[in-house]
Amino acid sequence: MYLVIGATGHTGTVIAKRLLAAGKRVRVVGRDRARLSSLVTLGAEPFVADVTNSEAITKAFDGVEAAYVMIPPDLAHPDYAAYQDQVTEAIASGVAAGAPGHIVALSSFGADKQNKTGPIAGTHRMEERLKKIPGLNALYVRAGYFMENTLAQAGAIRQMGVTAGPLKADLKIPMIATRDIGTFAADELIRLEFRGHETQELLGQRDLTMEEATAVIGKAIGRPELQYSQISYENFRAFLVQMGASPRTADLMIEMSEAQNSGHVKPLEARSQRNTTATTYEEFVGEAFVPAYQASSAAARA
Numbered sequence: 122m123y124l125v126i127g128a129t130g131h132t133g134t135v136i137a138k139r140l141l142a143a144g145k146r147v148r149v150v151g152r153d154r155a156r157l158s159s160l161v162t163l164g165a166e167p168f169v170a171d172v173t174n175s176e177a178i179t180k181a182f183d184g185v186e187a188a189y190v191m192i193p194p195d196l197a198h199p200d201y202a203a204y205q206d207q208v209t210e211a212i213a214s215g216v217a218a219g220a221p222g223h224i225v226a227l228s229s230f231g232a233d234k235q236n237k238t239g240p241i242a243g244t245h246r247m248e249e250r251l252k253k254i255p256g257l258n259a260l261y262v263r264a265g266y267f268m269e270n271t272l273a274q275a276g277a278i279r280q281m282g283v284t285a286g287p288l289k290a291d292l293k294i295p296m297i298a299t300r301d302i303g304t305f306a307a308d309e310l311i312r313l314e315f316r317g318h319e320t321q322e323l324l325g326q327r328d329l330t331m332e333e334a335t336a337v338i339g340k341a342i343g344r345p346e347l348q349y350s351q352i353s354y355e356n357f358r359a360f361l362v363q364m365g366a367s368p369r370t371a372d373l374m375i376e377m378s379e380a381q382n383s384g385h386v387k388p389l390e391a392r393s394q395r396n397t398t399a400t401t402y403e404e405f406v407g408e409a410f411v412p413a414y415q416a417s418s419a420a421a422r423a
């Protein structure tokens with residue numbers, strides 16, 4: 122039996138479907154049975170649980186040979202770092218009790234650093250905690266910046282006529298489509314060849330600056346003049362809080378942006394065939410950004 126935490130999310134859905142397609146038995150964890158139903162239709166076993174609930178997560182690991190684990194984001198949490206540690210502890214209890222031979226854990230580039238990385242430090246602590254579990258084979262997938270993060274730019278374009286964010290305009294960042302993370306993780310879970318505690322960065326198809334990403338978006342939406350505007354950390358904080366992040370989460374997000382801008386958070390691995398994934402930013406924009414932008418523009422007109 123395989124276990125997938127966050128099974129209705131970006132990466133988890135892809136993993137659950139790929140494992141099911143490979144003929145594996147899969148238990149899918151989420152908070153809502155209805156949201157799990159499309160995976161149940163494909164043959165998955167639903168398991169409704171909150172990842173902060175150690176007892177429930179321990180039950181979810183019963184009879185599991187291999188699992189995908191992650192810390193689902195909860196940006197509204199008043200103490201995001203404490204929340205991350207609570208989830209990590211629940212997962213660690215489940216792994217220790219259920220003793221799956223293998224787990225793939227979603228981490229982040231920058232998880233090599235102990236602190237001054239905002240929410241990424243929570244993934245560092247998760248890796249360190251899981252490393253203490255005897256007999257476990259774990260693969261920590263240190264993913265790059267999700268292309269899906271840029272979907273929020275649809276609102277900025279509509280409201281301000283630019284894309285905007287706290288990252289330097291010319292900072293190269295590894296941008297990855299979450300489906301590529303899911304595909305990679307599922308294939309590793311099918312092969313089960315990793316041993317001990319391994320880390321693997323996943324850097325997307327290529328590094329892109331926000332300026333370059335903006336040019337791709339501008340071309341795709343018929344606004345080739347579209348520009349990126351680097352905003353101050355204070356304005357970024359106000360935006361995050363307006364979007365529902367707690368003040369402490371906003372502080373962590375600023376710390377992460379500062380860490381990226383300064384180079385404290387950066388990939389450690391040179392690009393290789395193994396850490397480079399297929400989906401280009403142009404493909405992502407065509408398939409996901411443009412429809413989302415058009416839908417939000419139509420909603421704003423209605």
Ligand SMILES: NC(=O)c1ccc[n+]([C@@H]2O[C@H](COP(=O)([O-])OP(=O)(O)OC[C@H]3O[C@@H](n4cnc5c(N)ncnc54)[C@H](OP(=O)(O)O)[C@@H]3O)[C@@H](O)[C@H]2O)c1
Pocket residue numbers: 126127128129130131132133150151152153156157170171172173191192193194195227228229230240244263264265266267270299
């Ligand atoms: N954004 C980035 O650039 C970036 C980069 C590197 C790594 N990461 C990491 O990526 C992770 C997020 O991955 P993702 O995008 O695949 O996640 P996601 O799409 O947000 O999905 C997480 C899923 O977890 C479920 N969930 C949420 N809260 C839960 C709870 N309390 N208990 C049980 N289930 C819960 C939700 O499903 P239900 O609503 O159905 O319960 C949700 O679909 C984070 O750990 C982050 O550190 C992000």
